[in-house]
Amino acid sequence: MKKLILCIGAILLLICCKNTKDVTTTVAKTEEVSSVKNNETTAGINKVIIKQHLYTLAADDMEGRKPGTAGIEKAAKYIENEFKRIGLKTYNNLPDYRQNFEHDNIKMFNVIGVLEGKSKKDEYVIVSAHYDHLGVMNPGEGDRIYNGANDDASGVSGVLALAEYFKAKNENERSIVFVAFTAEEMGLIGSKHFGKDIDASKFVAGINLELIGKEPKTGPKTAWLTGFDRSDFGKIIQKNLEGTGYKLYPDPYPKFNLFFRSDNASLAKLGVPSHTFSTTPIDIDADYHKVSDEAEGLDVGVLTETVKAVAKGTESIINGKDTPTRVVIE
Numbered sequence: 001m002k003k004l005i006l007c008i009g010a011i012l013l014l015i016c017c018k019n020t021k022d023v024t025t026t027v028a029k030t031e032e033v034s035s036v037k038n039n040e041t042t043a044g045i046n047k048v049i050i051k052q053h054l055y056t057l058a059a060d061d062m063e064g065r066k067p068g069t070a071g072i073e074k075a076a077k078y079i080e081n082e083f084k085r086i087g088l089k090t091y092n093n094l095p096d097y098r099q100n101f102e103h104d105n106i107k108m109f110n111v112i113g114v115l116e117g118k119s120k121k122d123e124y125v126i127v128s129a130h131y132d133h134l135g136v137m138n139p140g141e142g143d144r145i146y147n148g149a150n151d152d153a154s155g156v157s158g159v160l161a162l163a164e165y166f167k168a169k170n171e172n173e174r175s176i177v178f179v180a181f182t183a184e185e186m187g188l189i190g191s192k193h194f195g196k197d198i199d200a201s202k203f204v205a206g207i208n209l210e211l212i213g214k215e216p217k218t219g220p221k222t223a224w225l226t227g228f229d230r231s232d233f234g235k236i237i238q239k240n241l242e243g244t245g246y247k248l249y250p251d252p253y254p255k256f257n258l259f260f261r262s263d264n265a266s267l268a269k270l271g272v273p274s275h276t277f278s279t280t281p282i283d284i285d286a287d288y289h290k291v292s293d294e295a296e297g298l299d300v301g302v303l304t305e306t307v308k309a310v311a312k313g314t315e316s317i318i319n320g321k322d323t324p325t326r327v328v329i330e
C-alpha cells in the first residue's frame with residue numbers, strides 16, 4: 001500500500017513537473033511574441049503585414065486589377081476590410097469607403113478612409129497610391145496576368161501600413177485622408193475625379209507612393225521624390241529624416257516627366273504640394289508594365305524601410321508643425 005502511494009506520488013510529481021515545464025515554455029513563447037509585438041508597435045510598421053498586403057493585392061486571382069473587372073472588385077474589398085479593421089472613418093458624406101463614379105461607361109470607385117485630426121481637423125493630408133493596373137493580356141501561352149506588384153500594389157501596401165501606423169500613434173493634429181485611387185493607368189482618372197469637388201486650399205500636402213519595392217540606384221535606405229523643387233515638401237522630409245540614416249533625393253529622371261505621370265499631379269494642378277515617393281530604377285527596370293511585375297521580384301525590406309521613412313519624414317506635416325509651400329504650375 002505504502003509502495004503504491006509512493007508510486008502514485010512519483011507519477012503525480014512527474015506529471016506536475018512536466019506541466020510546469022510546459023507552462024514555462026508557454027510563458028517564454030508568450031513573452032517572445034509580445035516582445036516582437038512591442039518592437040513592431042515601437043517601429044509601428046510591420047514587415048509581415050506589408051508582405052501580406054503586397055502578396056494579396058498582387059496575387060493572380062486579382063487578375064491585374066483592371067477597372068470594371070471582378071479582379072479589381074476583389075482588391076477593393078481587401079482594402080475596405082483593412083480600412084475597417086484599422087478603424088478609419090468614411091470620407092465626407094459618403095456612406096462607405098467607396099467614391100463611386102462612371103467613366104467611359106465603366107463603373108469605377110476610389111477607396112477612401114479618414115483618420116480625423118485632433119486640433120486641425122479641417123486641414124487634410126492625403127496619403128495615396130493607385131490600386132488599379134493593366135488587367136490580363138489576350139488569351140495565349142504563358143503568364144497573361146499583369147500582377148502590378150511594384151505598380152502599384154507596393155504603394156497601396158504602404159498606404160495601408162501608414163494608416164495602421166498613424167491610427168495606432170493617435171497623434172495626428174491634421175486629418176489624414178488615405179486613398180486607393182482607381183484607373184491611374186487609364187490616365188489618372190480616379191485622382192482627377194477626387195480632385196473635382198474638393199476645396200484644394202484645405203489640402204496641405206499630398207503623399208503619393210509609386211513603385212516603392214525595388215532598391216534605387218542611389219543605394220539602400222534611399223528614395224526619390226518627384227517635383228522636388230516645386231515646393232519645399234521635399235526639404236521638410238529631408239530635415240525630418242536627418243539622423244535616421246535614410247536619405248531622400250530629387251527625382252533622378254527629370255526627362256521622364258514623372259511628376260505629371262502619377263496621381264499626385266491631379267492635386268498638384270490644384271496647387272496642393274503633392275508629390276510621389278518612388279525607389280525603382282525605372283530607366284532600367286525590366287518589369288515595368290510587364291507580366292513579370294510579380295511580388296516575388298520585390299524586396300519587402302526596401303518597401304518596409306521606405307514606408308518607415310515616409311512615416312518619419314512626414315511627421316511634422318501630419319502633426320501640424322510644418323506646412324509646405326504651394327505648388328505653382330506655370
Ligand SMILES: [Zn+2]
Nearest residue numbers: 130151152210
Ligand atoms: Zn503606377
